[in-house]
Amino acid sequence: MFKRNLLLFLAYSIASILAFFFLLPLWWMVSTSLKTSDQIFVFPPSWYPNPVKFSNYREALNKINFYKHFSNTLYVTVMTLVGVFFSAPLAAYSFSRLRWKGRDFWFFVILSTMMLPPQVTMIPLYMIFSKIGWIDSFKPLYIRFYFGPPYFIFLLRQYFMTIPSSFDDAAYIDGCSPYRIYWSIMLPLVKPALITVAIFVFLNTWNDFINPLLYLHSPNLYTLAIALNTFKGQYEVDWSYLMAISTLMTIPVLAIFFLLQRYFIRGIVLSGIKG
């Protein structure tokens, strides 16, 4: 009993110390965002802002057009989401529940493209988008998602496979068409999976750096990630402003995480275990 308690105590102590170090960078972001500039470059560093300078946020928002970049990012996210929701469940449904010749072949082909590093197709895609005049627009960032993104097809197919086949059989006997079954029976059943997919889409778009870097050139089209990096690159930029923008960019991610934690964990576990 004593030994068990000692072990527990040790486990708690180690976990707490590590948790402290994992939280530190985030704490540093928030606390720096509230410091006056002469508190940032001091040694030893000050752990918390004193005085607390909330006006950093207002000043930072004035320095960069935050709302513009925020709505740009949101726009790309929504357009991507529409594309994924249109094409991915449809393909997953076809690859798991409809019987047709060549089905497994095409699923294998699409799945295997996940092995191809995006850098391989990056340059020709850039040329194509440049030929049709899509550079400096949002279209190259989301168009691909209207044509069946492999990862999401794979994830959704895993869910479709868990639905008993008696569901479709009963509907066919009642004279339902495959499209009707998809829309009225299958889609409602995979709703939890769609939420997981939506979370991943949101995270990916919010995090995406290289694609907006390639395709968005006018500052008023920048997404948050690019705007933050450009702001960082400016001469003599104030770190408290950078941290304020970083904090504002991180908040939506944290909010979604805390609201939908269940789906997060499940999505990661599912992609991991069956991967």
Added chain:
Amino acid sequence: MSSFKKVQTTAGIICALPSILGFFIFVLGPAVASAYFSFTRYTVIEPPEFIGFENYKALISEDLFKISFYNTIYLTSLGVLSTIFTSLALALLLNQKLRGISIYRTVFFVPSITPLVANAVIWTLFLNGKYGLINYVLSWFGINGPAWLADPRWAKPALIIMGIWGVGQSIVIYLAGLQGIPLELYEAAEVDGAGIIARFRYITWPLLSPTTFFILITSTIAHFQMFVQPYVMTQGGPADATMTYVYLLYNKAFGWFKMGEACAMAWMLFILVITLTMLQFYFSKKWVHYELF
């Protein structure tokens, strides 16, 4: 063909059509084009000119290419090892029926989903040699910390330390793996007098091997593509110490307009990733156990 079969076939093809088109438009077409470009001199201004294997030969003898390759191997090998070690250790810790496990899990998980650019900004200040918190914490132990990102010897280790901070997703995957191990095995081992180390060595590690294998492969591929951290934090410096493979590829294509060489680099990356993955699959037969799952 029965009408039911016909209906199924038509519907199946219609539903899969966008994805099949996507394969041709966004994968196969561009991949073939990039394979062709990799054998050409292509500067965008002038049409591509076929030069055989010249790009590949030039790359292999180029110093910057060798440096970026070495940097990437360095970052990948140490990064993957530290990812597996840290996430397994933390998952084992969190699996000890601690009260408040969900709070700990959240704390360890959150840094893996916060935006990478924001993380890079935070860590640039965090790793500052003079005013950074890391060196302050080190000074408690009497250690005079290096200049990290400004020091060619310490810039890569700095990126690896930052990577450890983002292992949250691997922790969650490991935790799920741990929860799939039947408790009876541990109980039986305890009855037989097996200590903590023996139980880890003969039960936990072998039964977790499919999970470790998955993390090994995904983490290797992710590390090979590292781009945002060096781009935002160091611009590949100091003295090319953080010039990664994909960063060099990006520079070749969009900085110096050497599209042919960039495509050759992309294909070499593909061959490397495929070879590594197949090697890992091959060796996995020796240490990955699937029987109980």
